[in-house]
Amino acid sequence: MTDTTATATEAARPSYEPTERTVPTRSRERASYDRELVHSILDEGYVCHLGFVRDGAPVVLPTLYGRVGERLYVHGSTGSRPLRAAGRGEDAPGLPVCLTVTHVDGLVLARSAFHHSLNYRSVVVHGTARPVTDPEELRTALDALVDHVVPGRSADSRPGNAKEIAATAVLRLDLTEVSAKVRTGGPNDDPEDAGLPHWTGVIPVRRAYGAPVPAADLAPSIPLPDYLAAL
Amino acid sequence: MTDTTATATEAARPSYEPTERTVPTRSRERASYDRELVHSILDEGYVCHLGFVRDGAPVVLPTLYGRVGERLYVHGSTGSRPLRAAGRGEDAPGLPVCLTVTHVDGLVLARSAFHHSLNYRSVVVHGTARPVTDPEELRTALDALVDHVVPGRSADSRPGNAKEIAATAVLRLDLTEVSAKVRTGGPNDDPEDAGLPHWTGVIPVRRAYGAPVPAADLAPSIPLPDYLAAL
Numbered sequence: 236m237t238d239t240t241a242t243a244t245e246a247a248r249p250s251y252e253p254t255e256r257t258v259p260t261r262s263r264e265r266a267s268y269d270r271e272l273v274h275s276i277l278d279e280g281y282v283c284h285l286g287f288v289r290d291g292a293p294v295v296l297p298t299l300y301g302r303v304g305e306r307l308y309v310h311g312s313t314g315s316r317p318l319r320a321a322g323r324g325e326d327a328p329g330l331p332v333c334l335t336v337t338h339v340d341g342l343v344l345a346r347s348a349f350h351h352s353l354n355y356r357s358v359v360v361h362g363t364a365r366p367v368t369d370p371e372e373l374r375t376a377l378d379a380l381v382d383h384v385v386p387g388r389s390a391d392s393r394p395g396n397a398k399e400i401a402a403t404a405v406l407r408l409d410l411t412e413v414s415a416k417v418r419t420g421g422p423n424d425d426p427e428d429a430g431l432p433h434w435t436g437v438i439p440v441r442r443a444y445g446a447p448v449p450a451a452d453l454a455p456s457i458p459l460p461d462y463l464a465a466l
Numbered sequence: 467m468t469d470t471t472a473t474a475t476e477a478a479r480p481s482y483e484p485t486e487r488t489v490p491t492r493s494r495e496r497a498s499y500d501r502e503l504v505h506s507i508l509d510e511g512y513v514c515h516l517g518f519v520r521d522g523a524p525v526v527l528p529t530l531y532g533r534v535g536e537r538l539y540v541h542g543s544t545g546s547r548p549l550r551a552a553g554r555g556e557d558a559p560g561l562p563v564c565l566t567v568t569h570v571d572g573l574v575l576a577r578s579a580f581h582h583s584l585n586y587r588s589v590v591v592h593g594t595a596r597p598v599t600d601p602e603e604l605r606t607a608l609d610a611l612v613d614h615v616v617p618g619r620s621a622d623s624r625p626g627n628a629k630e631i632a633a634t635a636v637l638r639l640d641l642t643e644v645s646a647k648v649r650t651g652g653p654n655d656d657p658e659d660a661g662l663p664h665w666t667g668v669i670p671v672r673r674a675y676g677a678p679v680p681a682a683d684l685a686p687s688i689p690l691p692d693y694l695a696a697l
Contacts, residue, residue: 287524349626434690436678444671
């Protein structure tokens, strides 16, 4: 059985296998290993927080990412340090990383300060990130990064040329050791606080887009495309 | 000169002192050590990504935080592992962490896939997080965590009682080794791409709040307070 087959079999399973470090020590009821849930959380975002160890100390950098099947691609522009640490070429040792994506869905306002919370969805991926060197895979990764930011955008932009592709620094991280964590619902106040005079409930939070600002040199004849107007 | 005086003198300086690890290897023109800028970025958020090292590997968890002067307080609810690792009591060794806060301000859509980018503001804090043990400081920290989520909320909720304060797990991280990174403005396409037929510009991104959802047991006589309606 080849690696490819193994990956395909693995990807067909509905859940990721929990490991010691993907099982939380608290709020276990919020943890999930459901593959579809993990994919949906990842696909809604485009900025992850990438953690790695440098000189024994932790470093966390915000970085663009994209997903293609069971692979994440992480952009190197903010992270030449992790890219250098991951090494070069197919035999590079790679870099142990923790990649985390978080969406805040609501502010949970309890009657007591102590029970204030957030509704959120997050995904934490552990693994070893390796530099992408194959030009075809780099193209795929670059498209995925662009399409995560705006779905459909890679088809409406000039594709990377050979020079740009060679200058595109991307790390690959397989989705193997993965968990999601989700909180939903209202506040969990203590029963004895029910009579307090404070407003309690949830304020929904979402990402919103403002009116597009055309570049200074955009020709007036070029209209805003539908996929951008739809945002 | 006591430690307190030293901190006060330090806090009066307009900038944080750059260190080897707060000077980026790329896009240095985007880096800043300006204290007011750092504070403003931190004060606009309430979720950080906290990185630490566990068994030699990086871990990044989304966590609530609040700022009081030159101190950050990090909530322990999602992080009993870092809290345990930081130790207990005033003599605890503490936990080396990297705390990162990121705001996305815009999608930068260039004509070429390669030049797509984001406008953003981020702060990265390196240091050693230590458990807060003093009850008064725990109260201050709990108020700061609540007020970061909604300014003014701590005054409109029941304060923590002795039992809750004792159960509040908070780490403190001093703002000493700190940097901000900011990208603003439009796309930076190559001049030879100026004639391409793709829409180019910036889509502003912001955080938006939906209509408040009252808790199921909220008395109808309790109105939505002004500070929540203002969101």
